[in-house]
Amino acid sequence: MTNLMNYHKYSFDNDTLINLYKALVKPRMIEEKMLILLRQGRISKWFSGIGQEAIAVGSTMALENDEFIFPLHRNLGVFTTRNLPLHRLFAQWQGKENGYTKGRDRSFHFGTLEHHIVGMISHLGPQMSVADGVALAHKLSKEKKVALAYTGDGASSEGEFHEAINVAAVWDLPVIFLIENNGYGLSTPNNEQYRCDYLVDKAVGYGIEGHQVDGNNILAVYDLISKLAKDIRKNPRPVLVEAITFRMRGHEEASGTKYVPQELLDAWATKDPVSNYENYLLEQGILSETMIHEIKRHFKQEIEENLEIAFAEPYPTASEEKELADVYFPYQQEIIPPQAPSISQKRFVDAISDALRQSMQKYPNLVLMGQDIAEYGGVFKITEGFVQEFGKERVRNTPLCESAIVGAAMGLSLKGYKAMVEMQFADFVTCAFNQIVNYLAKVHYRWGANADVVIRMPTGANTTAGPFHSQSNEAWFFHTPGLKIVYPSNPYDAKGLLNAAIEDPNPVMYFEHKYLYRSISDEIPDDYYTCPIGKAKLISEGNEMTIITYGLCVHWAKQLLEELNISADLIDLRTLLPWDKDTVSESVKKTGKVLIVHEDTLTGGIGAEISAWISEHLFKYLDAPIMREGSLDTPVPFTRTLEEQFLPFKRMRTKMIELRNF
Template identity: 70%
Template sequence: MIFDRKDKDNTTLLNLYKRLLYPRMVEEKMLILLRQGRIGKWFSGIGQEAIAVGSTLAMHKEEYILPMHRNLGVFTSRDIPLTKLMAQWQGKVTGFTKGRDRSFHFGTQEHRIIGMISHLGPQMALADGIALADLIANKQHATLVFTGEGATSEGDFHEAVNVAAVWDLPVIFLIENNGYGLSTPINEQYKCNDLVDRAIGYGIEGFQVDGNNILEVYDLISSIARRMRETPKPVLIECLTFRMRGHEEASGTKYVPKELLEEWAEKDPVRNFERYLMEQQILSQESVLEIKRHFRAKIEKDIETAFNEAEPEVNTDRELNDMYFPYASPAVHPLGPSTEMRYLDAISDGLRLAMQNHPNLVLMGQDIGDYGGAFKITDGFVQEFGKERVRNTPICESAIVGAALGLSINGFKAMMEMQFADFVTCGFNQIVNNLAKTHYRWGEKADVVVRMPTGAGTSAGPFHSQSNEAWFTKTPGLKVVYPAFPTDAKGLLLASFQDPNPVIYFEHKYLYRSLSGPVPEGYYTVEIGKANVLQQGEQCCIITYGLGVHWALAYLNENPAISATLVDLRSLQPWDREAVANAVKTTGRVLILHEDTLSSGFGAELAAWIAEHCFEDLDAPVMRCASSDTAIPMSKALEEDFLAKSRLADTIKRLLAY
């Protein structure tokens, strides 16, 4: 291994050595603890330290790094105390996640490190969002994100690199090519000769470097980051290295040919750099022993301190509350007169006011720029707010949800428009595992709104008509709203942008141009979690939301003899238990109506809650009226038969006759 010190003085080289040695010695101690049974799991980065340490030291302290679980050197080089790291690994209350997650699945704003989740790849889109925030704020920063060679097969890799390329984002995508994804060798993972060659396809620069040579890694990342701060463009780097231990220690390395392990053992990044510094007379045998003695004593002390830290105390209320960023929703009442508006225009008006009220709000979505969106809700927004804040995106739902979270992490608010709610499946992981769990895991808010044009009634068929709100109402950490009227559409949207938690905002496509109503002028909010009781009655109550509200209103208008209480939930997570309980108590008979399919629809949760908490107030079984348990057909006749509306009259008749 050839080292080129260039203009580095002895002090710099010695610091690089100490930074390189320290995580190696921590890992060696962890392997001893594992054999002793004092810890239960460890993902070793032995043999790869030069990448983590060299690249981290090349970045500025205020620049974000998004590492993976074999990058201990990132955390130690950012001077995170070992006691804090050990507390995290052991699930102590003093760890970054308070015992809620393990390993490196955490972030820390203090150290500008955003950890990964177990799903490989999503962190790369977060890097895009972080870099975009820097770009918009005119900060001359670079962002460094790690991935393994195995994760380059994930769609998240392609989406994130492509978005960064299209938007000229200052992101360094660093691939640690360590030979194996668990036990799968690289010849079974990709067909190209070198992963760096993929840069050509994205129209960006790519570099390959000896990942075991700390000077080469440090010099390359330093040069790229320096240039990137001046001229933002993404770069792909392939670091060639090897995983000397198992995927985790329990996996072992029996699947690795012995001669391959021997070959890479000769390329050990710590031992080779140590030998070089001795040749340069910067180190001696005595100084090495002294450095190791010092580190060993410190490591022993810090680890034992962490072992003695407190375990988490069980507190169910605290766990529930910590799913969400603390936020008291201040009501903003309308002050101006009302204007007749279509449902679609009320959403557009709310979105425009949000952009004016929150200068750090960025809108993203397919065709939302000059075209104005598939439904023209953002028509004219580019002219008013500029392309930096109203951003057309490539077709890549996962990357854009991830970028929205990255924007939030770096001080912005973000909205992503799903062109159709059905397409959210392509961004599902980012929503339910990143947006929803970030605050619970390490206390960081996810200030993101995802707009979801939803619902049937337009003969759009199985892939443009689903009501999929139940996918999200069961996911703790998300808020879910579903307005039925123009005034609520505007007020709930503005409330969603005020709330620093992730909000899934459902808007019904059928109502866009078919429904109009009075909408207050100016800025106001509708409280998330508060239902609207549209009318009071005594015979039964109908609990519904979205298009179901209008089905119920039409039926009751056609049947004035029926005295019914009608509750429009408006919010599904959280939902208004008090309003529901009062409606049940007043009437004794309950019909739950929604457009979603019957089985496991949100109505099932309502019915179960009412049966458990309002049983003594019931005079009849809770009945549900929902759409058929099939995909949504395109034919108008078949679609009408599918929808819950076709069964509403019969269900009410059965309820009242009980």
């Protein structure tokens, strides 16, 4: 390691050199103050970036102010360089109402579209994929812009690191992935994280350009990122940059640095980015001691004044109504009826294709993404012919990178696009689970952005497809505030609910049963129309019992009601989140008997929540125990005889007879 910073080889004008110094000193001074406040108990947690400021400051200064940056824990310099009001930053760290997350999240876990910053979530890797989406939006809109996402040496071990870079490489996206290699992932040294000599060596594996830079040299970082950004704007492509640096304090203050050899800390202390650059400017006569003193005096005053503002601001007042209201992006659906009278016989699968095609026509900013959905038309041929009509920019084959593609959909939304992501089978959504439940679902509640994303989920059994192509996994998402879940049972609703889901600016999980694709058909409007999200449908009316179900089970229930000559209210929920309590309540009060059925396994299914709600709110109207039926609590078996036993159809018959006779 050398102490020589090689500042002299850069030929920036004095104004640039001084501005870089100011931008470098400011976050250091704020950090030093925060460490004092942490010891005083006036803030709760701190992730120190001392020793790494040159990376955040140099790279942010190198970008245009309207280019998106995706920072991590230790990138205070991004926020200060983008001139966020300090009193709001300080309020954020104190959990105040005026913070960017209104006290709902901490430290740098936030974004601000005004300043083109998208903050991290604790899982570290996902922001790289969201940067892909912003970069894709730049490319689709023909904007000569670049996105920049930070990651760490530790996070480079995550699958999202691979997926995001791979997608960016395949699609030639204008994005810089900047690795802050500070030697440790919390306490785990790099020799326990990876076996390559340097992380930049990974670039060749993705077929992209890679650069390494001294992350403590503000001029080296600024020079490299400036040149790369300028070139990428003209020649869109991803670039991997590894900035070699060191974390001089703990991962967060409570963890300390006892695991770091003292000689290593001593050696890196000599490469401090602030003191070295300051000494260089003094030696060159660009700054004087008086100028430095005045700069620091000004920042000290600014920090103290803004701290007083932040400390005087109130903490959030707990309001159940306000908290619930902020889970979703504000949206009032207006039901659109078909304008033309013409109708056609369409299968379930045709209705879905119809909705996608008409939504693509209605929304020029809608992008479809999924494996094999372009020329091949998808494994179920739902998007067949779409490439010819809408082009490959809007109908995009994706690598097998489910998580990165959902993240890219989130990034598109940040730029005002709509996105539909097709899971080839609902089972494969596990690979994107983190992006859905921790990014899409929480982004509005945390800092006010929205995820205008629909995820199509070909779901369900009865097709002898075995354990990995047959699962009903809607209950996994039913427990996640911020998502909406729709699950149509017929062609009319399939088209109307998919159109409605695409209209809705919130993230919607759209489940479509594979068995229904080509087994049912109906006459439905040819024109564009929508169905209400959150409103159940009464399929039949009767007095003996209420059957609450959705999807394929609606058809089984209709069949059994006819065979058994039972008079029942048959409720097709259609929307599972939020589910229609009013329709359920009205029916239960009338019939007094309830059977809840779903194809999903019985334990922990959606039926359990509905049953609990009825027990709590409608108990006095019940004339029998609430009954439930679902599939066996096993994985979905392959062989037909085993699958028939697994599915609830036969047990539904028994339960309906039992309930009638109670």
